[in-house]
Amino acid sequence: MNNQNKISAFQLAMITVAYVASVRALPTLAEYGFSCIFYYILAALMFLVPSALVSAELATAWPGRGGVYVWVKEALGGYWGFLAIWLQFLSNVVSLPAFLSFVAATFAYVFMPQLANNKYFLISFILISFWVATFISFTGMKTAGWINTFGAFTAVFIPVILILILGFTWLLMGETSQTVLSMKTFFPDIKQINMPHLAFLVGLLFAFAGMEISGAHALDVKDTQKNYSKGIFLAVVLISCVGFGALSIAIVIPQQQLSLVAGIMQAFTVFFTRFHMAWAVPILAILIVAGSIAALNSSIIGPSKGFFGSATGGEIPPILTKVNKHGMPINMFIFQGIVFTIITLLFLSTPTVSSAYWLIMEIVAVLYLMMYVLLFISGIVLRYKRPYVKRTYKVPGGIIGMWIVASLGLISVILGIVMSFVPPEQLEIGNILLREILLVIGIVILIGLGLLIYALRKPHWVVNTDLLTTEE
Numbered sequence: 001m002n003n004q005n006k007i008s009a010f011q012l013a014m015i016t017v018a019y020v021a022s023v024r025a026l027p028t029l030a031e032y033g034f035s036c037i038f039y040y041i042l043a044a045l046m047f048l049v050p051s052a053l054v055s056a057e058l059a060t061a062w063p064g065r066g067g068v069y070v071w072v073k074e075a076l077g078g079y080w081g082f083l084a085i086w087l088q089f090l091s092n093v094v095s096l097p098a099f100l101s102f103v104a105a106t107f108a109y110v111f112m113p114q115l116a117n118n119k120y121f122l123i124s125f126i127l128i129s130f131w132v133a134t135f136i137s138f139t140g141m142k143t144a145g146w147i148n149t150f151g152a153f154t155a156v157f158i159p160v161i162l163i164l165i166l167g168f169t170w171l172l173m174g175e176t177s178q179t180v181l182s183m184k185t186f187f188p189d190i191k192q193i194n195m196p197h198l199a200f201l202v203g204l205l206f207a208f209a210g211m212e213i214s215g216a217h218a219l220d221v222k223d224t225q226k227n228y229s230k231g232i233f234l235a236v237v238l239i240s241c242v243g244f245g246a247l248s249i250a251i252v253i254p255q256q257q258l259s260l261v262a263g264i265m266q267a268f269t270v271f272f273t274r275f276h277m278a279w280a281v282p283i284l285a286i287l288i289v290a291g292s293i294a295a296l297n298s299s300i301i302g303p304s305k306g307f308f309g310s311a312t313g314g315e316i317p318p319i320l321t322k323v324n325k326h327g328m329p330i331n332m333f334i335f336q337g338i339v340f341t342i343i344t345l346l347f348l349s350t351p352t353v354s355s356a357y358w359l360i361m362e363i364v365a366v367l368y369l370m371m372y373v374l375l376f377i378s379g380i381v382l383r384y385k386r387p388y389v390k391r392t393y394k395v396p397g398g399i400i401g402m403w404i405v406a407s408l409g410l411i412s413v414i415l416g417i418v419m420s421f422v423p424p425e426q427l428e429i430g431n432i433l434l435r436e437i438l439l440v441i442g443i444v445i446l447i448g449l450g451l452l453i454y455a456l457r458k459p460h461w462v463v464n465t466d467l468l469t470t471e472e
Contacts, residue, residue, distance in 0.1 A: 007221055020239050026243070027266075029243060033185060033250050043208060044243075046408050047409060051209075052211045054405060057395050058071040067085070067212060069085035074378070074382060075378035075381040078315075088213070090449075091209075096299060099299070101126065102262075104125040106262065106288050107285060107286075110286055113262075129293050133296040137333055138333070150294050151294030152238075155288050156242060156291070156295070157238075158291075159268075160245040163271070167252075170248075209372070212375060214232060229392065249267040304329060304332045308329040308332050315453065363443055366439075367443065367447070372409065373414070420439070421439065
């Protein structure tokens with residue numbers, strides 16, 4: 001790829017922000033009221049920062065095509081490398097219907113809010129949006145960088161800044177807050193903390209997941225060794241600011257009325273109605289929808305290019321390694337789209353949108369957090385196994401620093417996996433046993449599918465992907 005077609009550190013940051021940060025996570029976080037800020041900071045320190053630091057070190061040392069596949073393979077071998085990239089790829093595909101259901105619910109606020117729970121509307125919107133974004137992804141990384149910059153600003157920064165201003169203004173005007181704002185409520189009540197209470201934190205951890213995705217773009221960055229870490233750390237700062245928007249939602253929407261899918265628009269509707277600006281609701285909804293669809297580009301490209309990197313080990317059929325003149329794996333994108341379409345239809349076959357949303361997010365969270373177990377272990381192992389490989393960025397503190405940072409990450413993801421099997425007390429789950437069975441079956445089937453693909457690999461499938469990614 002010519003240097004002029006590569007992306008800058010800023011564009012890498014925007015691609016990462018577009019993939020990781022989203023206002024869709026704010027309603028889940030708002031369930032905790034004022035203490036949501038405490039939990040947000042805790043999750044950032046325990047998971048977001050460790051994943052960013054470890055990913056930055058590994059990407060600058062092994063910037064080859066494939067991201068987490070390359071890193072885990074170097075540390076633990078080909079079997080675990082493929083499992084890691086499969087979990088990452090699958091988590092992305094499975095979670096996208098839930099993400100786009102949020103976008104669809106937001107779009108419904110433009111003309112008919114009740115459509116947010118209409119499955120036929122959701123299916124149509126989700127599939128059309130995904131396939132349009134997929135075909136746009138064929139145009140290459142340079143275009144993707146600009147598209148995701150637009151998406152990050154319109155779907156993340158503008159809504160978050162606006163909702164923070166509205167929330168602050170609401171309090172200054174002396175309006176009633178639906179959550180108590182005090183030092184006592186900022187810190188969780190130890191007596192009330194239990195596993196069901198903490199179950200929503202799984203959604204928060206998942207909201208921070210994805211920092212390692214940028215590793216698939218390492219070779220697409222101008223002067224990778226210098227600019228990659230800059231882009232990652234800018235993304236961490238920006239992502240860390242997004243979660244504070246949850247407090248504004250908690251201020252105006254009572255917990256029992258909060259929708260996990262449409263919570264952000266619920267809050268904006270209350271704010272704008274009170275300030276005699278109801279006309280602004282559809283405008284903002286359109287802005288968020290347009291930006292979210294643009295940001296979808298990063299969710300399509302990143303995991304697919306990472307999974308595409310496993311072609312270097314012969315783990316995927318040659319038909320999926322075809323690239324166009326822009327170096328984009330178009331057949332991989334189409335394969336991803338087919339899987340996505342099937343999952344979308346299954347996702348919306350459940351009795352209610354809310355139950356489907358939460359079940360699918362739990363399955364995805366377990367799969368993704370399992371990948372992070374392999375990532376953090378690899379960070380430690382490679383310090384011993386490949387100590388002389390040049391790392392432009394290194395986790396501070398030498399071996400001890402890596403142990404501390406990676407261990408923090410491991411503790412958070414293991415707790416997250418355990419909590420995934422605990423039904424949240426804030427939601428009506430229904431038959432808990434059935435829920436647990438569906439959760440386990442979904443996880444086993446999806447992991448088993450990846451192991452089957454690996455078992456069917458052929459030696460002649462090996463491809464040098466670096467020779468296939470020349471952009472004209």
